[in-house]
Amino acid sequence: MPARDPNEVHRQASFLELFFDLCFVIAVAQAASSLHHALAEEHFAAGILSYLTVFFAIWWAWMNFTWFASSYDNDDVPYRVAAMVQIVGALILAAGVPRAFEIHQFDVVFLGYAVMRVGLVALWLRAAMGDTARRITALRYAGGISAAMIGWAVMLFSGEWPLWGWWLMAAVEMTVPIWAERGGNTPWHPHHIAERYGLFTIIVLGESVLATTLAVQSALGDQGASPALLRIIGGGLLIVFSLWWLYFAKPAQRFLTSNRLAFLWGYGHYFIFASVAAVGAGLAVNVDHVTGHSALSNTAAGAAVTVPVAVYLFVLWMLHIRPHRTGLASALLFLATVAVILVATFSPWPIPIAGLATAALVAISVALSAHLQR
Numbered sequence: 514m515p516a517r518d519p520n521e522v523h524r525q526a527s528f529l530e531l532f533f534d535l536c537f538v539i540a541v542a543q544a545a546s547s548l549h550h551a552l553a554e555e556h557f558a559a560g561i562l563s564y565l566t567v568f569f570a571i572w573w574a575w576m577n578f579t580w581f582a583s584s585y586d587n588d589d590v591p592y593r594v595a596a597m598v599q600i601v602g603a604l605i606l607a608a609g610v611p612r613a614f615e616i617h618q619f620d621v622v623f624l625g626y627a628v629m630r631v632g633l634v635a636l637w638l639r640a641a642m643g644d645t646a647r648r649i650t651a652l653r654y655a656g657g658i659s660a661a662m663i664g665w666a667v668m669l670f671s672g673e674w675p676l677w678g679w680w681l682m683a684a685v686e687m688t689v690p691i692w693a694e695r696g697g698n699t700p701w702h703p704h705h706i707a708e709r710y711g712l713f714t715i716i717v718l719g720e721s722v723l724a725t726t727l728a729v730q731s732a733l734g735d736q737g738a739s740p741a742l743l744r745i746i747g748g749g750l751l752i753v754f755s756l757w758w759l760y761f762a763k764p765a766q767r768f769l770t771s772n773r774l775a776f777l778w779g780y781g782h783y784f785i786f787a788s789v790a791a792v793g794a795g796l797a798v799n800v801d802h803v804t805g806h807s808a809l810s811n812t813a814a815g816a817a818v819t820v821p822v823a824v825y826l827f828v829l830w831m832l833h834i835r836p837h838r839t840g841l842a843s844a845l846l847f848l849a850t851v852a853v854i855l856v857a858t859f860s861p862w863p864i865p866i867a868g869l870a871t872a873a874l875v876a877i878s879v880a881l882s883a884h885l886q887r
Contacts, residue, residue: 721793815863
């Protein structure tokens, strides 16, 4: 397994990577669905914390494989088998998500995560044998991932999953790549990485559309198309379309020029992916609200959408827009839109206002870009 050329021309995501993403989004859908039900039942703190912790496991496993594949994907039989082992782990994890939300038992989630890590450690050990120039880096990855799994196992068999311990181990996991890369940088491909993140963003956006569609379908069967439901549909579509448009407005590969920048950009996508999936859950919560299947207040239901949209826009500006040095006008535009969306939480129609605000952000951003290119 030799290293791939980071300057390879026309490097694209493979069919295996696309299949990998599609299987992983099942776990994302389970997490978003569980968040939807937790919020609808007014279990705000427990639901949000469970969502963030479970989503970390999904995102981190996906990200680790993505960066490894960018450096070492040779698409031979052992590589494909190891990737499919990780897919099996993702499906096990997805099966354990409802259990984690309902009774706060993470044993099935841990099992799925452990299976994914076994597949990844096997790949890193193989890379250590095939890429002698970066053997130290590969062995550090394999050793660090294995040590972190021991830490997770200690928490599991202790019978308790304290929140501080969970996030402590998450911090340990996130330091492994930083420590490993000091042994020699892996040859990841900037355009390939940007494409992989973009594709996963599209898939998660699609999951949000599906979750909303299913909620609307159920509501239509109960009482038909009321004006309130139509407002959610219209506003939700504007939001999802705008989130897609804004993400792909600027090419990310231009500024992925070092490990330091790549770490910030890659890690920051936790908030982008998690907020996109949460938007779908929030729209489903609002459908429940207007159809009388939830006792949430209008403000609480609105916040289920406006808060993740605001998080998405702010992090997107930090990761995708600001590095292009688009100027003060762009920064003020994004921040003003975030403020409007958050204030809309307390209005009678938070979803339509958020949709119009994000659509206006797209329109003005397009006009500014056209003006700067003249």
